Amino acid sequence: MNWRLRLPSWVKPAIWLLALAPLGSLIWALLNNDLGANPGEALIRNTGEWTLRMLCLVLAVTPLRRAFNAPSVVTVRRLLGLFVFFYATVHLLSYSALDMGLDVTAIAADIWKRPFITVGISAWMLLVALAVTSPKRVLKRMGAKRWLLLHKAVYVVAGLAVLHFLWMRSGKQDFADVWLYGIVLAALLLSRLVPKKGIGNWLLAVRGRP
Numbered sequence: 001m002n003w004r005l006r007l008p009s010w011v012k013p014a015i016w017l018l019a020l021a022p023l024g025s026l027i028w029a030l031l032n033n034d035l036g037a038n039p040g041e042a043l044i045r046n047t048g049e050w051t052l053r054m055l056c057l058v059l060a061v062t063p064l065r066r067a068f069n070a071p072s073v074v075t076v077r078r079l080l081g082l083f084v085f086f087y088a089t090v091h092l093l094s095y096s097a098l099d100m101g102l103d104v105t106a107i108a109a110d111i112w113k114r115p116f117i118t119v120g121i122s123a124w125m126l127l128v129a130l131a132v133t134s135p136k137r138v139l140k141r142m143g144a145k146r147w148l149l150l151h152k153a154v155y156v157v158a159g160l161a162v163l164h165f166l167w168m169r170s171g172k173q174d175f176a177d178v179w180l181y182g183i184v185l186a187a188l189l190l191s192r193l194v195p196k197k198g199i200g201n202w203l204l205a206v207r208g209r210p
């Protein structure tokens with residue numbers, strides 16, 4: 001017998017609610033003048049961190065699916081992936097509007113001048129490619145092999161995201177949370193090298209012993 005975890009139907013609506021809650025609380029804090037002395041900077045930084053957190057969540061799906069022998073978990077991966085893109089876009093828009101006054105020439109110059117912005121925009125452009133190719137009909141048109149190869153770019157996004165964070169903090173010598181995210185993301189990527197043995201099957205075997 002094979003042990004399998006099935007996702008209940010409330011999981012997707014719950015993900016929508018939980019994933020939008022941080023944005024809701026940021027908007028609430030902004031409207032109530034509760035984002036500190038520099039609300040623009042707070043908004044840019046918070047949306048950057050939420051992009052990174054969503055990225056950690058999406059990269060946790062495959063290890064969880066393997067550990068708990070739960071193929072159904074994959075159905076939430078696309079949704080979480082779209083939330084990574086969503087928060088990265090809100091982050092980019094906050095920067096463009098609040099830091100750069102929506103001045104396209106100044107933004108282009110900044111992308112050229114500041115390496116951490118160059119790295120950030122590269123990560124965002126990869127996320128655009130992943131988001132537009134995420135629907136099932138695009139997968140069918142591209143063919144599974146090419147689609148899977150393209151979607152491996154999420155690992156590049158993870159590397160660029162940590163590099164962006166590290167570079168941004170380099171002038172401030174404050175790296176504690178950069179290391180934390182770096183270690184979590186590295187662990188999630190390395191976990192893909194662990195052989196595919198379901199914890200569920202292992203539990204079943206242990207329970208079945210006399």
Ligand code: HEM
Nearest residue numbers: 044045048049051052088092095117120121123124161165
């Ligand atoms: C996958 C894409 C991205 C991720 C994961 C990401 C993540 C982050 C993180 C974690 C921070 C630091 C937050 C903190 O200090 O607590 C940050 C800051 C920042 N990011 Fe991004 N970012 C991304 C893309 C971009 C893009 C596309 C831009 C602009 C073109 C950008 C511009 C900035 C700026 C201006 C800051 C704040 C710098 C400061 O306050 O000195 N980021 N980002």
